[in-house]
Amino acid sequence: MKIIIVGAGEVGFHCAQKLSEEGQDVVLIDKDPEKIKRITDNLDVQAVTGSGTSPGSLKDAGIVGADMLVAATDSDEANLIACLLAKNLNRYILKVARVRNREYLEEKELFGDSLLGVDQIINPESAMVETITNLMTVPGASDVIDFVDGKIKLIGYTIAKGSALAGRQLSTFSDIYGNLLIGAIIRDEKVLIPHGMDTIQAGDLIYLVIRSNELNKVFSFLGINEKGVRNVIITGGGDTGGALGEALEDSKLHIKIIEKDNLRCTYLSEKLSRALVICGDGTDKDLLIEENIGGMDFLVALTGDEENNVLMSLLAKELGVKKIITRISKLSYIPLVSAIGIDTVVSPRLSAVRAILQYIRRGKVISVAPLKGEHAEAIEVEALETSDIVDKPISKIKFPKGALVGAVIRGEEVIIPTGNTVVESKDRLIFFALKEVIPKLENLLTVKLDYF
Amino acid sequence: MNVNSVLRFTGILIIFLGVSMCLPLAVSFFYGDGSSNALALSLVISVGLGGMLFLLTHKNKGAHLSHRDGVAIVTFGWVAAGIVGAIPYMISGAIPDFTNAYFEAISGFTTTGSTVLPNIEGVPASILLWRSLTQWLGGMGIIVLSIAILPFLGVGGMQLYRAEIPSPVVDKLKPRISDTSKTLWKVYLFITLLEIIFLMLGGMSLYDSVNHAFCTMPTGGFSPKNASIAYYNSAYFDAVIVVFMMVAGINFSLHFKLLSEGPKVFWRDPESRVFISIFLAITAIITFDIYGTVYDSIVTAFRYASFQVSSIITTTGFATADFELWPTLSCSLLLICMFLGGMAGSTGGGLKTMRVILLIKHGYREIFRIVHPHAVTTVKLGGRAVPQETLNSIWGFFTLYLLLFVASSIVMAMLGLDMVSSFSSVAACIFNVGPGLGIVGPVDNFMGIPIIGKWVLIFCMLLGRLEIYTVLVLLTPEFWRK
Numbered sequence: 016m017k018i019i020i021v022g023a024g025e026v027g028f029h030c031a032q033k034l035s036e037e038g039q040d041v042v043l044i045d046k047d048p049e050k051i052k053r054i055t056d057n058l059d060v061q062a063v064t065g066s067g068t069s070p071g072s073l074k075d076a077g078i079v080g081a082d083m084l085v086a087a088t089d090s091d092e093a094n095l096i097a098c099l100l101a102k103n104l105n106r107y108i109l110k111v112a113r114v115r116n117r118e119y120l121e122e123k124e125l126f127g128d129s130l131l132g133v134d135q136i137i138n139p140e141s142a143m144v145e146t147i148t149n150l151m152t153v154p155g156a157s158d159v160i161d162f163v164d165g166k167i168k169l170i171g172y173t174i175a176k177g178s179a180l181a182g183r184q185l186s187t188f189s190d191i192y193g194n195l196l197i198g199a200i201i202r203d204e205k206v207l208i209p210h211g212m213d214t215i216q217a218g219d220l221i222y223l224v225i226r227s228n229e230l231n232k233v234f235s236f237l238g239i240n241e242k243g244v245r246n247v248i249i250t251g252g253g254d255t256g257g258a259l260g261e262a263l264e265d266s267k268l269h270i271k272i273i274e275k276d277n278l279r280c281t282y283l284s285e286k287l288s289r290a291l292v293i294c295g296d297g298t299d300k301d302l303l304i305e306e307n308i309g310g311m312d313f314l315v316a317l318t319g320d321e322e323n324n325v326l327m328s329l330l331a332k333e334l335g336v337k338k339i340i341t342r343i344s345k346l347s348y349i350p351l352v353s354a355i356g357i358d359t360v361v362s363p364r365l366s367a368v369r370a371i372l373q374y375i376r377r378g379k380v381i382s383v384a385p386l387k388g389e390h391a392e393a394i395e396v397e398a399l400e401t402s403d404i405v406d407k408p409i410s411k412i413k414f415p416k417g418a419l420v421g422a423v424i425r426g427e428e429v430i431i432p433t434g435n436t437v438v439e440s441k442d443r444l445i446f447f448a449l450k451e452v453i454p455k456l457e458n459l460l461t462v463k464l465d466y467f
Numbered sequence: 468m469n470v471n472s473v474l475r476f477t478g479i480l481i482i483f484l485g486v487s488m489c490l491p492l493a494v495s496f497f498y499g500d501g502s503s504n505a506l507a508l509s510l511v512i513s514v515g516l517g518g519m520l521f522l523l524t525h526k527n528k529g530a531h532l533s534h535r536d537g538v539a540i541v542t543f544g545w546v547a548a549g550i551v552g553a554i555p556y557m558i559s560g561a562i563p564d565f566t567n568a569y570f571e572a573i574s575g576f577t578t579t580g581s582t583v584l585p586n587i588e589g590v591p592a593s594i595l596l597w598r599s600l601t602q603w604l605g606g607m608g609i610i611v612l613s614i615a616i617l618p619f620l621g622v623g624g625m626q627l628y629r630a631e632i633p634s635p636v637v638d639k640l641k642p643r644i645s646d647t648s649k650t651l652w653k654v655y656l657f658i659t660l661l662e663i664i665f666l667m668l669g670g671m672s673l674y675d676s677v678n679h680a681f682c683t684m685p686t687g688g689f690s691p692k693n694a695s696i697a698y699y700n701s702a703y704f705d706a707v708i709v710v711f712m713m714v715a716g717i718n719f720s721l722h723f724k725l726l727s728e729g730p731k732v733f734w735r736d737p738e739s740r741v742f743i744s745i746f747l748a749i750t751a752i753i754t755f756d757i758y759g760t761v762y763d764s765i766v767t768a769f770r771y772a773s774f775q776v777s778s779i780i781t782t783t784g785f786a787t788a789d790f791e792l793w794p795t796l797s798c799s800l801l802l803i804c805m806f807l808g809g810m811a812g813s814t815g816g817g818l819k820t821m822r823v824i825l826l827i828k829h830g831y832r833e834i835f836r837i838v839h840p841h842a843v844t845t846v847k848l849g850g851r852a853v854p855q856e857t858l859n860s861i862w863g864f865f866t867l868y869l870l871l872f873v874a875s876s877i878v879m880a881m882l883g884l885d886m887v888s889s890f891s892s893v894a895a896c897i898f899n900v901g902p903g904l905g906i907v908g909p910v911d912n913f914m915g916i917p918i919i920g921k922w923v924l925i926f927c928m929l930l931g932r933l934e935i936y937t938v939l940v941l942l943t944p945e946f947w948r949k
Contacts, residue, residue, distance in 0.1 A: 017642065040642035048854060056534065059625060061642040 016040065017081045018375070021067030021097045022088030023050040025346050026113065026139075028058075029368045030085060034375065035060050042076045067097040073104060083109040085371055087137075091116050095131060102132045111135045111374055113367055117254065137370045139363035144258045146361050147315060147340055151244050151268075153230065154312060154338060155237070157220065157359050161227075162395050162445055163424050168227050169198070169393055169445075172237055173358065176217045180237070186211035194232055196224045196431050198421040198447035199391055206391040208417045208447055222393070224421040224445065226429045244312045245269060248336075249290075250297030250327055251318030252276075252283050255342065255363070259315065260290045271306060273297045297327045300334075309335040317342045328357050391449050393421065394456075400440035402460050410434035417449035418456050468947070469536045471524050476540045476627075477547050478520025480613060484551045485513025490600060491555070494674075495593030502591040505559035513551045535946065537626025538937050541610050545929060548609055549573040552601045561590045566918050573925045575601030576609065577932035578814060580688025580784040580901030581924070583914045587693050592674065595691045599681035605932070606685020606814040607655045607719075608632065615648035624648075630937045633819065634811035636857060640723055654722050655814075659684045662711045669703045683711045686815045688784025688901040695909075696774070697787045705770055705787055709777045713746065716781030716809030737849040742810050742820040749804060750776045753797045760794055772797075780804040782816035784901025786909035798904070802891070805898045816899030816931050818868065822861050824848065829858050867935050872897055875923050882920045892916065897927040 016039050020027045023045035031054070035041045041060040044067045045051055051062045065072025067088060078084070084101040086094035091114050098110045112133045114120060117140075126133040149159040149168075158171030174181055185197060200207040201220040207213065215221060225233050245268060249256050252274030260272055260283065270290040274280050277294055284292040295302045297318060308314070314331040316324035321343050328341045340359045343349060349360050398405050404412050409420055409432055423430040424443040430436055438444065448456050488510040495503040532540070552572025556562040562571055567583045574581045575598055584590060590598075604612065610631040614624045624644040641647045659680050666676035675691060682689045692698035696708060714722070717739055724732045733739045750773045758768040771788045778785045779801050790801055808817015828846045835844060845852040872893055879889035888905030892913070895903035902909040907916070916924065930938050940946050 035643075040646075042642050055625060059642075059644050061639045 016083065017042070017077065018083045018085060019044065019073070019076050019078060019081045019101075020085045020087055021045075021094070022086065023047070023054055023062070024087070024089055025344075025364045026367045026371070027085075027087040028054065029346065029364070030087060030371050031060050032058055033368070033372055039375075042081070044072055044076050066093075068093050068100065070100050070104060073097070073100055078104045078108065081105065081108055083111065083375065085375075086110070086112045087367065087371065088113070091119060095119070095133075098131050098133050109134045111137060111371055113137045113139065113371075115140055115254070115363075117258070135374045137367050137374070139367035139370070140255050140258060142366035142370050143255055143342070143361050143363050144262050146366065147259055148262055150338075150340060150359065151247070151313060153233065154244050158222070160393065162393070162422070163429070163443060166227055166424065166429055167422050167445065168225055168230070169421070170223045170225065170233060171220055172223065174215055174217055174219045174221060178217065178237075180215050181217040182214060184212065184214050185209055194225070194229060194431055195236060196421055198222045198224050198393065198419055198445075201391075206449055208391070208419050208449060222447070224431060226431070246311045247271070247313040247315065248273065248306065248308065248311050248331075249315045249317060251316065251324075251342075252279055252292065253317065253319055256315075256317045257283055257286070259317065260287045264289050273302070273306075298323055298330065300330060303331065303334060311336045313338050313340065315340045315342075321345060321348065325352055325355075325357060329355070332356065391447060392453065394446045394448060394453075396444055396446065396460055398438050398440055398442045398444055399460070404438050404444075404459060405440045405442075406437065408435050408437050412438075412459075414459070415448075415452040415455040417452040419447045421445040421447050468539055469532065472532060472536055473539045473543055474520050475524040476613075477543050478517045478524065479617065480544045480609060481517030481547055481551055482514050482521065483517075483613060483616075484548055484604070484609070485510050485517060487600065487604065488513065488555065488597065491593040491597040494596050495591070498592045500591040500593055502555075502559045502593045506555055506593060506597070509554040509558050512554055516551075532626050534626050537630045538940055538946075541627055541630040541933065542929075542938050542941050544610055545573075545576065545933065548576050548605075549925075552576055552597075555594060555597050559591065559594050561594045566921050567914070570913065570921045570925055571598065572601060573928050574896075574901075575599075575687070575689065576605035577899055577928040578602050578606050578685040578687040578782075578816070579896055579899045579928045579931070580682070581895055581903075581907070581913045581928075582689065582901075583912060583921075585912055585914055587691060592691075596674075596678060596681075598689050599678040599687075599691070602685045602687030602689055603659070603681035606687065606715075607652055611648045612652060614645055615652050631933065632812065633814075633816070633932070633934050634718075634821070636811065636821075638720060638812075640720055650723055651719050654719055655684060658711070658714060658722065662707070665707045665711075666704065669701065669707065671699070671704065679708070680711075683708055683783060683785070684715050684814065686712065686715045686781045686783040686809060686813070686899070688778070688782075690785060695786045700787075702770055705774050708785060709774055712777045712781045712783050712785070713743075715783070716777070716813050716815040717742065718810045718812035719814075720812055738810050738821045738824065741824055745807065745820070746776060746780055749780070749800050753793075753800055756794050756797045761792070775801060776804060779900060780807055780815075780817075781809045781813070782898055782900045784895075786902060789908065789910050791904055791908045802894070802904075805894050805900050808898060818865070818898075821848070822864065825853060825858060825861050826865060829862070864935060867939065868897070871927070871930060871935070875927055878923050879916075879920055882917045884916070884920070892920075892924060893927055896924040897931040899928060899931045 018034055018039050019042045020031050021044050023043050027043060031041045031043050035058055042063060043054055043060055044063045044065055046066050048064050051064045054062045063072055063076045065075060078101060086097040088094055094112045094114060098112050101108050101110055110133050114136050120138060125131060126136060149161060150156060153159050153170050156170045156172050160169040162169060197209055199222040200209050223233060247268050248271045249259060250273045252272045256272060260270060263270055271293055272283060272290050273293045273295055275296055280292050280294040308331060314336045316327045318324055324341050328339045331339055340361055341357050343360050343362050344364055346364055420432050422445040423432050423436060423438060488506055492503060492506040495506055549569050549572045552575055553568035556568040556571055562568040570583055608631045610627050614628055628644055639647045640650050662680040662683060663676045666679060678691045696704060721732055721736055721739060753772040753776060754769045757772060758765050762768040774787045775790050806818050807823055808819050809815020811819045811821040832844050832846055846858060875893040876890045879892055885905055888907060891903030891905055892907045895901055895907060907913055
């Protein structure tokens with residue numbers, strides 16, 4: 016498939032990198048010759064210097080023969096114009112646009128076939144809000160991903176020193192079989208797809224699969240205090256902070272939003288009924304202590320200033336907040352901040368990359384979530400009638416080493432599989448797989464040719 | 468520098484060149500020319516040598532190639548290719564000593580076409596085919612061919628591609644580097660086949676047609692005949708070869724675009740417009756210069772002028788006339804053609820038309836700025852602004868080119884060559900033309916150059932083919948610093 020990406024910022028660059036590694040033909044357009052140079056040095060893609068809002072540049076990039084356009088610049092307006100031009104130049108092209116301004120998103124007919132004809136809108140802010148609310152459902156988790164419309168949750172949890180789980184072999188967890196499954200262990204930045212003989216060690220990040228309505232089983236398994244989250248403080252009441260406040264309106268949480276700007280505070284307090292809006296600076300230690308920061312279960316640092324977010328998070332950690340989520344846009348900062356003790360990061364750009372990739376790879380693969388460090392993925396797929404995996408117990412299927420079935424969904428029923436589970440056609444499966452075995456896994460999952 | 472990757476890739480390249488000896492080997496069996504043992508042995512040695520390098524470095528693979536690695540792989544790859552190319556000459560006894568065999572091999576791969584063989588027709592047919600094959604492989608680039616064939620290069624491929632392709636600006640025809648290389652090679656192969664067919668239609672034997680096509684398309688200039696194309700003395704062959712030499716001197720991306728945009732593309736592209744105009748202008752001047760003084764008929768004068776001009780400007784080096792006997796004006800114009808060379812992205816050598824255009828435009832801009840000191844001006848090519856960085860790089864390139872040219876000529880003169888021969892032998896090699904003037908003229912060969920001189924010329928040929936920077940950067944201490 017030929018994909019044109021407009022905008023070689025972080026979102027465009029990372030999408031291009033992933034897609035090119037997956038074997039797609041990628042053409043990137045950007046105005047900045049420096050960025051174009053960096054791309055041609057690092058990626059096996061075609062790079063065109065020019066503006067995505069210029070029909071000439073789009074033609075240079077070969078829009079006429081392309082299958083998809085991804086408008087991923089930082090400017091909503093540029094993205095929308097690029098889609099409009101693309102529609103005009105190539106009627107059959109699929110269009111994905113990154114749009115952040117909520118006002119645009121409310122004008123639904125704008126994106127319809129009669130006007131822009133955008134096939135998929137990527138709004139990183141709302142994706143980020145979803146990630147944050149998910150993380151709040153499991154206190155202490157460093158990653159929570161929804162599958163099958165939220166019926167299944169994938170929970171990443173770091174094993175603390177002295178945890179009862181540390182040192183136990185996976186095969187000793189037989190009592191929880193069928194309810195819960197450990198799909199991946201991340202140890203020293205390396206991903207293991209575990210066997211029964213593997214042992215959990217302190218410091219591991221483990222990924223669990225669980226039915227969403229049985230979350231309390233995870234709590235008892237991980238030894239988490241079941242009371243869950245009660246008090247949340249949000250620093251930064253901008254677009255994302257406001258949206259998060261709105262999303263939490265219906266919850267039973269006590270929410271405080273700290274925002275610097277007086278006018279914005281007034282606006283938020285008018286709009287939100289549940290949250291308490293406080294006007295002040297999130298890096299002000301006295302203010303935080305005054306607002307009983309030590310008693311908070313969650314601090315979400317969402318200001319637009321990433322350095323401030325990092326400082327706030329470190330301060331809050333020192334003041335005793337149990338769990339901190341930090342917003343960082345620059346992807347290159349993410350490995351750095353984890354080294355200084357900030358473990359849960361949300362990034363609008365990373366969210367955008369994920370959302371774009373999920374859309375592009377849809378089809379047989381229903382959804383994909385990269386696990387931490389991106390060396391492994393959790394993939395949701397449909398078991399095709401003619402593939403090699405149906406009508407056999409899982410233990411008889413010849414999976415490539417480094418791949419594992421995490422859950423089987425049959426209609427409304429969710430099965431956490433054991434070796435004896437039989438996969439039927441039309442089942443939806445969740446796989447854990449190392450990046451390098453994904454092509455092999457895809458072969459296994461696709462239709463056998465001799466069937467026809 | 469990632470030594471492991473460099474050795475590994477060089478190993479693969481050696482295996483690949485070894486395997487390509489199958490073609491001359493088959494010809495050798497067919498003609499029974501007595502070289503089959505020598506070629507078989509060369510094949511085994513090359514594959515063995517390459518295989519050893521490959522296996523020794525097999526364990527730690529998959530490292531990311533940096534720009535530096537790309538440059539090192541390409542340069543070392545070409546140096547190693549020369550060794551592989553020399554093996555059949557030495558084993559078969561066609562050129563027994565190493566310096567001469569290596570000279571002939573590098574002259575082949577760099578598509579120079581300078582030869583040390585005094586009697587070409589005395590060499591076995593299969594060895595001559597190998598000689599032509601080295602030119603054909605080197606023309607579009609042995610590294611580019613490996614990128615096209617070997618799928619695992621991925622991102623690193625771009626570093627290699629850029630280090631080998633003879634052009635100041637690198638444009639990709641397809642999003643993937645391997646697809647771009649494949650496309651270029653397909654176009655190259657297709658045009659080569661076309662030339663073979665046209666030559667055979669004129670009555671040339673299959674063997675000779677293949678040899679000549681293998682040496683025309685890379686703008687190489689080896690011929691299996693002592694007298695080169697003059698052997699046939701046929702206006703038809705002259706015409707066919709002139710057309711194909713010009714085709715080879717044009718950017719291959721344009722040939723690819725011809726499919727989608729039609730023949731207008733050659734005139735619309737500013738570089739090819741200038742290239743064709745220069746060819747026509749110089750041909751016209753030389754035609755009138757030699758009409759009456761050398762040839763009695765204007766048609767004959769045009770025939771020889773157009774052949775010599777296209778042969779030299781595309782840096783092919785075929786000859787149908789001894790142009791040393793022509794008037795001085797014609798001789799000097801031909802010498803200027805050597806400098807100009809083909810278009811960027813073609814298989815031709817020399818300075819490249821695009822660089823010449825940009826040098827002149829840039830020079831004019833500097834003069835313009837004296838008149839209008841505050842004017843904001845950009846150098847444009849085909850309506851598009853050329854980045855200052857590219858212009859600077861071209862000036863640097865030009866300066867280094869001239870410096871190396873002068874330095875090498877002085878070395879040649881110190882070795883005892885006369886002035887015309889020392890300048891023209893270096894020009895013939897650094898611009899990848901083939902024949903020069905004086906003792907290395909179109910009817911002579913390079914056997915008489917002293918050994919040190921041959922090594923200087925080998926270095927010049929590599930410099931010319933890999934466009935100076937790629938080779939010279941390896942000689943800087945910064946490159947080797949960790």
